[in-house]
Amino acid sequence: xxxxxxxxxxxxxxxxxxxxxxxxxxxxxxxxxxxxxxxxxxxxxxxxxxxxxxxxxxxxxxxxxxxxxxxxxxxxxxxxxxxxxxxxxxxxxxxxxxxxxxxxxxxxxxxxxxxxxxxxxxxxxxxxxxxxxxxxxxxxxxxxxxxxxxxxxxxxxxxxxxxxxxxxxxxxxxxxxxxxxxxxxxxxxxxxxxxxxxxxxxxxxxxxxxxxxxxxxxxxxxxxxxxxxxxxxxxxxxxxxxxxxxxxxxx
Amino acid sequence: xxxxxxxxxxxxxxxxxxxxxxxxxxxxxxxxxxxxxxxxxxxxxxxxxxxxxxxxxxxxxxxxxxxxxxxxxxxxxxxxxxxxxxxxxxxxxxxxxxxxxxxxxxxxxxxxxxxxxxxxxxxxxxxxxxxxxxxxxxxxxxxxxxxxxxxxxxxxxxxxxxxxxxxxxxxxxxxxxxxxxxxxxxxxxxxxxxxxxxxxxxxxxxxxxxxxxxxxxxxxxxxxxxxxxxxxxxxxxxxxxxxxxxxxxxxxxxxxxxxxxxxxxxxxxxxxxxxxxxxxxxxxxxxxxxxxxxxxxxxxxxxxxxxxxxxxxxxxxxxxxxxxxxxxxxxxxxxxxxxxx
Numbered sequence: 001x002x003x004x005x006x007x008x009x010x011x012x013x014x015x016x017x018x019x020x021x022x023x024x025x026x027x028x029x030x031x032x033x034x035x036x037x038x039x040x041x042x043x044x045x046x047x048x049x050x051x052x053x054x055x056x057x058x059x060x061x062x063x064x065x066x067x068x069x070x071x072x073x074x075x076x077x078x079x080x081x082x083x084x085x086x087x088x089x090x091x092x093x094x095x096x097x098x099x100x101x102x103x104x105x106x107x108x109x110x111x112x113x114x115x116x117x118x119x120x121x122x123x124x125x126x127x128x129x130x131x132x133x134x135x136x137x138x139x140x141x142x143x144x145x146x147x148x149x150x151x152x153x154x155x156x157x158x159x160x161x162x163x164x165x166x167x168x169x170x171x172x173x174x175x176x177x178x179x180x181x182x183x184x185x186x187x188x189x190x191x192x193x194x195x196x197x198x199x200x201x202x203x204x205x206x207x208x209x210x211x212x213x214x215x216x217x218x219x220x221x222x223x224x225x226x227x228x229x230x231x232x233x234x235x236x237x238x239x240x241x242x243x244x245x246x247x248x249x250x251x
Numbered sequence: 252x253x254x255x256x257x258x259x260x261x262x263x264x265x266x267x268x269x270x271x272x273x274x275x276x277x278x279x280x281x282x283x284x285x286x287x288x289x290x291x292x293x294x295x296x297x298x299x300x301x302x303x304x305x306x307x308x309x310x311x312x313x314x315x316x317x318x319x320x321x322x323x324x325x326x327x328x329x330x331x332x333x334x335x336x337x338x339x340x341x342x343x344x345x346x347x348x349x350x351x352x353x354x355x356x357x358x359x360x361x362x363x364x365x366x367x368x369x370x371x372x373x374x375x376x377x378x379x380x381x382x383x384x385x386x387x388x389x390x391x392x393x394x395x396x397x398x399x400x401x402x403x404x405x406x407x408x409x410x411x412x413x414x415x416x417x418x419x420x421x422x423x424x425x426x427x428x429x430x431x432x433x434x435x436x437x438x439x440x441x442x443x444x445x446x447x448x449x450x451x452x453x454x455x456x457x458x459x460x461x462x463x464x465x466x467x468x469x470x471x472x473x474x475x476x477x478x479x480x481x482x483x484x485x486x487x488x489x490x491x492x493x494x495x496x497x498x499x500x501x502x503x504x505x506x507x508x509x510x511x512x513x514x515x516x517x518x519x520x521x522x523x524x525x526x527x528x529x530x531x532x533x534x535x536x537x538x539x540x541x542x543x544x545x546x547x548x549x550x551x552x553x554x555x556x557x558x559x560x561x562x563x564x565x566x567x568x569x570x571x572x573x574x575x576x577x578x579x580x581x582x583x584x585x586x587x588x589x590x591x592x
Contacts, residue, residue: 048485074487087477088338090533101475102487107536108471134531150478154486 001026001157001190002047007056009042016042019056020216022209024192026157029184030218031201032194034211035233040194043211044160047192048079060158074102078151081162084143086136092146093131096122099153121152124187125179141172148179152187159183161193165200173197177204198230202246258530258537265544269318272551276314277306279558308449316447317550319459320512321522323504325546326466328519329526329539330497333473335397337406338584341520342505345393345410347386348514349417351506352440354385356421359436360428375451375511378439382510387502389413394498441568442513444554455511462503466539469496473535516570517577522546524584549576 002024009017016039024030034040045051047058049065058065060076068076078099085095099121100114110118122128125145135143144164151159161180165173177200184191184206192209195201201208202221209218212233217224224230231241234248242249278289284302291297292306324342331340342348358381359374392413397406425433438446447455472493475483480490508515526541527533553572560567 050481050484070484070489071487074485077485079482079485081481083479083481085478085482087533089527089531090477094532094534095478098474098478099486101471104471106468106471108474 001061002192003059003062005057005059007046007058008054009039009046010054011039011042015214017211017216018214021056022216022218024190024207024209024218026190027184027188028206029181029191029204030193030207030209031205032192032209032211033196033198033201033230033233034194034213038211038213040211041162044079044162044192044194048077048160049073050079071102074154074156076156077158077160078154078156079160079162080144080147080151080164082164082166084140084167085147088134088136090135091131092127092133092135092138092149093118093122095135095146096127096149096153099150102154117155118149118153121149122146124152124183125149140167141169141176144168144172144176145179148176148183152183156189158190158192161191163194163196165195165197173200180204198234198241199247254532258532258541261530261541262544265541265548269544269548269551272548272555273314273318276317276551276554276558277310279555279562280305280310281561281564283562309445312447312449312452313445313554314551315452316444316455316512317554318547319456320444320508320515321518321546321548321550322543323459323462323508323546324515324519325522325526325542325549326463326539327501327504328521329523329535329542330466330469330473330501331519332523333476333535334494334497335393335406336476336479337397338524338588339407339520339581341517342386342501342509343514343516344407344520346389346413346417347501347505348509348516349414350385350387350389351382351509352385352421352514353417354381354383355439355510356424356436357381359432359439360424374435375454379454379507379510383502383506386506386509387498390498390502394494439513442515442570442573444512444550444557444569447511451511455507458503458507462500462507463543465496465500465503469493469500470535470539472497473539474533477533512569514570515573517573517581518546518549521577521580522549524580525549549573552576 004020004022006019006021007017008019032040042051046053065073096118097110100110100118101108104110104114119128122131125148127142127145127149130138130142130146135146138146165176168176180191180193181204183189202225205221207218207220208224210224210229210233217229219227225243225246234241239248239250278286282305284305288297288299288302289306292303297303328341331345332338355378358377393406393410396409400406425436428436472488475486475488484490505519522545523542525545526538530537530541532538553569553576556572557567557569
């Protein structure tokens, strides 16, 4: 579904990723790991057409994304970031409904089909009981689910999420990642998300893309664990990765 | 859905209230005209030429201007609040009016010194033009700054600082301006709905209608922009084009009203909040007409207040009344916004 062809990413003068080539398939949940400031967000933004690559090309559904017009692209890739949407008097239902924008007419009128898709999206993410609640009264976990429902309503084969678990507590994090895994495995979507939760990524993701500036590797989770890459990435005087328990431990 | 019933009844209620207020405006003024005479003028059977003149040439234009100005200011306020994602944005607070003031000050005060032209139609068109340019420039400046600065309050402080700086420049211009041009300018700054004549409405009304129509065209974009420009783009919005349309709409609306009626504060900021609070929605398909209706109603009420005090031969600039009406709402919004964070 998504193909990266020898892409190079930079943030200003700083090189982040040099020559990444890989592809991501539908029906898979892919975790994007890497330390702070290594370009995880920059990569996701580039795939979402919110930023640009320094060189190389990104293909979605066989087409270079720079050649896809913005409205058609919105039917291929949905994006969710960490930013909390605090809009006054906006109901959760109306927020999810905005996700139908790539399909509606100039006024944004909903058809019965649109409404059915919105309701299904809210059902899958378990937020249908919040439909009439105002988004500024939701908890962080509820808000994040509603934002994912909005991405689902956009009805795209690809969903990109930038640190979806960032502001959630432990049980909410697991719950959310289980939801993401359902979206990949039951709904057949490509779910690509960046995260700092190593244990969640290793236990739930089908494959892991690792950014170890300026290197980029993408391999199946089990393969990555035994490859020694994670040890290298997280090795410091204070902590180390233990491949047996798949966890970071204090030295 | 019960929301739909609520919206319909609110729309009907607001329309009826506006009609009542408009009728009150026809009735009240410095000259007291009996109710049955007013009715006769409306149905066209009045024989008192004086009454006909007062009602059709003074009171009716004022009502039309009040409705259009209220609609325009509140719609532009809503568009700015959504575009800047800032609940305290509005033509007055962001310094759009100051920009228009500077343009008008340069035009009325400085131009005559340099040997400019005069003539009332030329003055009118000139004031409109410079007010547009002034408000568009400030709007662009605030937009550029708000892309660098994300903080809601910082932008407002900058808007206010811009306003103060501009007042200082305007002060200097007032000092050097001639007595006659100074009078023109000061009268303009007080804000008045009654200086607009039927002849002016011929220019005023179409521009406002175009501005409002651009607002309607932007409804879907505004809904998407509620979630921010990044999200809007990933949902297929051509952000640059939408921003241009919204810019054009707000400049036409706020700039034109400021040019014709002077700087009228707080309506643009407060009405979108009243609409959100009463209609309980952020969907611009409901919110835009609701805000516009609230704007028309509130300006008619402001008019009614000026009429009431005018009855006691006290002429109040419409500015003072909109401030008294709007400021409490704004303070309420600020406090609520603070408590949420």
